[in-house]
Amino acid sequence: MLKKYLFCLVCIPFFSASAQNDIMGFTTEHTTQETSLEETFKSKISAQNMEEWMKIMTDRPHYVGTQKGKENAEWMLKQFKSWGYDAQIDTYHVLFPYPKTRVLELTAPTKYTAKLEAVPVEGDAYTQQGEALLPSYNAFSKDGDVEAELVYVNYGVPDDYKQLEKMGIDVKGKIVIAKYYGSWRGIKPKLAAEKGAIGCIIYSDPKDDGYVRGDVYPKGAFKNKTGVQRGSVMDMPLYPGDVLTPGYAATKDAKRLDRKEAPTITKIPVLPISYEDAQPLLEALEGQVAPSSWRGGLPITYHIGPGPAKVHLKLEFNWDLKPAYDVIAKLKGSTYPDEWVMRGNHHDAWVHGAADPISGMVALLEEARVMGELAKAGKGPKRSVVYCAWDAEEPGLIGSTEWVEDHQEDLKEKAVAYINTDGNGRGFLGVGGSHMLQEMVKEVAQHVQDPQTGVSVAARKIAEEQVDGKEGVFKLSALGSGSDYTPFIQHTGVPSLNLGFGGEDSGGEYHTIFDTYTYYKRFKDPDFAYGVALSQTAGIITLRLANADILPFEFKSWYTTVSGYLDEIMKETEKMRKETEKHNKLVADNAYKLASDPKEPFVAPKKEVEVPFMDFAPLQNAMSALKETVNNFDYKAMKELTGAKKDKLNQQLMGLEQVLLNKDGLPRRPWFKHEIYAPGFYTGYGVKTLPGVREAIEQKNWEEAQEQIKVLAETLTAYNNALKNVAAL
């Protein structure tokens, strides 16, 4: 009786703690320590520090090569050192174009010269810094001097060109004008050039982030008529980073491509403008009226052209090498100094960049400060923690990419994970990343409090999704591109995360002169409460990865997610087959012609090649094998390992994401090596999961699709074998 009772005493708490309270990857004993540490960590995060530092870092523009950029890097270096970090600045020498000549004129049927002017706003002194404000331009537009008829191409994405083709409109030899949004901006000149256009103008339509959305700055948060979004148009889906040193670091003496041969500089000149400058151009267009979904918010009838509007676009840049200063600060791990948990945010901005990127940067700094303070108190991380403040993210993820290219071997051997942040604001937690991290992130998100509602940031996110009619389950999105995680995950196979808060901070300030501290205080995260939430979320993720007994990687969610991607592709293929059949029947029946308005131009649609039945079996078999492996995975047994076996297990876990790389990379873009996640070749930032297979199918390249199925199946089989090796331990 007693014995039995004793048994229960020992046993019940053990199982219940294990089932309910152990942190993933932590023993029960270490769970207690870690929980206490995390509570301390959370309590020390200060909103006041963030605000103070934002003011310091955003008092002047600090784009690549500016004195202010350098000062920021040096100031951060000093901070890191003062917090006990082993910190340094790694400098790369990267091509950074600065606009020398910007001319845009309507030359027919009437005249208009675009103002291209940054107009200061009353009540926001930052916008009154005159020439210090970087002129609006798209970095990595080529130089050019062109004049041609104008064509309005909506967002300038592939579907828009399909629509133009249906309407019998060709952009060959024309200059196109596209709206921002709908894709990453770099896709617009890339596609336009592929279609034969000789110039590209991008403007911000008031429907997307101007007065249609809400009151404009300074009355409200949205884009006023003079606001212009700057931004890179480098062909990042090919490779990001310095355009002259693809795949290797842009060190001082690196061998460089001739600029004329750099494949990621645009093929045609491209310039961003405000809606005030766009309106006279659009108003001068005639020809067919734009389809209803193409119409923006200007008080005009949107015509497509071509012409009679004719424009002259002249652009010249200074093409100089500029130093990019990456600040790298390491807190050495007490137990596993050669296992690195990496945490980064960029520090360069297009102008002042209060939101983008300083709101994320100061959250990272505050996190690092507290981490340093804990270390000084003897509560330092078991694994090394590496904080990175990247330069030159804006022109094309350059600072991070060069650093990652420079440290390939170290990273492949030592990196546990990379946790990225960027701009931050008020609202809901959004996290994208490697799906083997999903359950760990969910656990963390359940233990960080949302500052406005008092529930966890996970619960608030789930409520939002439920009200939106979605499932209401905490999930990671897949990573495409758009911030510094790209070289880590897609080039190097480091498990990565990207996180931030937002959704209640909408506005039109992105990459404009209005992204200032003054604006941030009014519209983004006035009391830095979500800065605190970000520090806490990213910080605890960092802490858990740094202190875990066994790295908290989980494979059932990974399997379910990837399996979902495969289902999606198979369903899409079926849908494509049915749509093609339907389309071909309508062509055969002459239905398109009969349904068309005889007074409008009509281009007879052609029959499309029928979608063949693809052999998905290699993928299905590989996934089936993986299912068995992940179902049999014994996380509990893993936690019972000790000593060398445990170390070896962690080493093997660290290498797993790399198994998902293909050393030859994706077709036509070898820099991108990840077989599960990539930015879309024609979406830019937008992710394409299982990209080799998916993009081949989308492009109707059936032969390549079948090849890529084989390649991916081999990768998945290799991953299964690696997982089985882990399980065997």
Add this chain to the structure above:
Amino acid sequence: MLKKYLFCLVCIPFFSASAQNDIMGFTTEHTTQETSLEETFKSKISAQNMEEWMKIMTDRPHYVGTQKGKENAEWMLKQFKSWGYDAQIDTYHVLFPYPKTRVLELTAPTKYTAKLEAVPVEGDAYTQQGEALLPSYNAFSKDGDVEAELVYVNYGVPDDYKQLEKMGIDVKGKIVIAKYYGSWRGIKPKLAAEKGAIGCIIYSDPKDDGYVRGDVYPKGAFKNKTGVQRGSVMDMPLYPGDVLTPGYAATKDAKRLDRKEAPTITKIPVLPISYEDAQPLLEALEGQVAPSSWRGGLPITYHIGPGPAKVHLKLEFNWDLKPAYDVIAKLKGSTYPDEWVMRGNHHDAWVHGAADPISGMVALLEEARVMGELAKAGKGPKRSVVYCAWDAEEPGLIGSTEWVEDHQEDLKEKAVAYINTDGNGRGFLGVGGSHMLQEMVKEVAQHVQDPQTGVSVAARKIAEEQVDGKEGVFKLSALGSGSDYTPFIQHTGVPSLNLGFGGEDSGGEYHTIFDTYTYYKRFKDPDFAYGVALSQTAGIITLRLANADILPFEFKSWYTTVSGYLDEIMKETEKMRKETEKHNKLVADNAYKLASDPKEPFVAPKKEVEVPFMDFAPLQNAMSALKETVNNFDYKAMKELTGAKKDKLNQQLMGLEQVLLNKDGLPRRPWFKHEIYAPGFYTGYGVKTLPGVREAIEQKNWEEAQEQIKVLAETLTAYNNALKNVAAL
């Protein structure tokens, strides 16, 4: 062998002709005659006549009570008589308000006085007729003088008020401003008054029919900044026709309601305005920003208010009785003079009304001219054909309603069907109507040529639907309201059709001073080719109904359609149940609160009453019995009847639609008696099928829904019995 061969000779042609070539309701012999007659009829229709007559009838405004309206009626009378018709003018004396005072001012925070002006357009002399042009107003707005804060209510339909409630905005004591479209206009002041508003402004947003859609008049077809849509706001879903004589004819000496008690005059003053006049009002609103789907095309941020915009609205009308002149022209049937095939179109317009209604009116006239010519040549109809040119349709279907109310007994005994047309234009055939006419209309539509493509108007319509992703089957839509068929079908149970062409004639001219001959020639149907197609389609339908041996009514399509309505309602109820459950769970979980922006006003949603399981069995049983009856219907045997039996059969067929009436009418609106089709109580023109049941469920009046299921099941059972009686013959 010979015998067998002879048998075949007789037999094969008979069956094959019967299966493939006989016109519905015609014997093989009569099919040949009818086909030849129809070819002659089609060949005689003249576009030139239509154009000439349109010029005559639209040279000045001809709204109710004008000299020009009277002249048009008298001119048509003369025409009908010259074509051999027994024609007369039936005059009713109907209340018709004419605007005496129209004041709309923004009184705070800034001042603006609405122009409310008809602005002439260069190149269109009709628009330059100054004071002859009827001032813009909404007929049957009450007189009023109100001043209050303004609230923007989107389209002012029930869903919009639900949204306002969610946002914590009350219109009580306010003046609302609603956009045209989204429902029949009369719903807007009706709902606004129900919600406590004291005034209503309706404007045409450029997104709906102005510059967002296309170039504006005179450059293009869409509404320019001064265009105002006139129109009735009488509460027609209660009863149409003269507001003072509900349910009986407005003869000279009829007993009339006191105007103050007339239930179909609005409860609050209402005025339509242009977008030029609306913009200063909308711009002066503050408060929450309108949800994205509410935003129009003006270059402003749409705020909802209330206030600070305050407006003063003062309206006074002359409330006089005016004569309404219905022209009724009969061509006596050779065989069945007491069976009437009725064909109508209205002749009154808000201003010149080239499209609405004269494009349909002249097609009717041309049809009648040829019909008369054929009769003179000995090829007159077997049944009587009655052509009607209605007056006073625009203010509320008044001319037709009074006439129908005046001729209830005759119609119930003699009317075979009523075929309505109204405005017409270039494009695709659209037909709504009693579903027992569907197959007949389909047959006709397969034998009228589309003037632009050369295929049949049925084939073109089907191609359009297929390209739109629909089924591609020729179907009749269900009739709600909006033209003169309403008193025929919904009050009297006369099988009705409404038809017209359109879809390639979009513009913003509807009920404005721009609906002129000049405009029509440029944008609607420049060569009157679709006028010809309309004359041919409506004319052949009329001819077939007039000459058929057995009336070409068909019940399988009817059954399938009505059965589809029932399925729809049952599915909607299930959907409502699931949505209510989901909503209540979200309320219980506090998800709405958690997902809401704490900086925006939040109104906690309440749990909703759960949707009970309704007993649909009486309807399912009634439909099941009907299915058997219609499946056993022997159309072939029917055609073999002769003499008195045949006559009796036709008499019984004529009475069938009346069996679908409920003598007590629909709940709270006894004038509307049809149990299958009605205009929605809160949609106006928009149809509600099986309206008793459907609207009770939509309004969550479960008790009434269950009662109405019983009522409808009884009606359907009576219909089944009537059908069985027909079959028994």
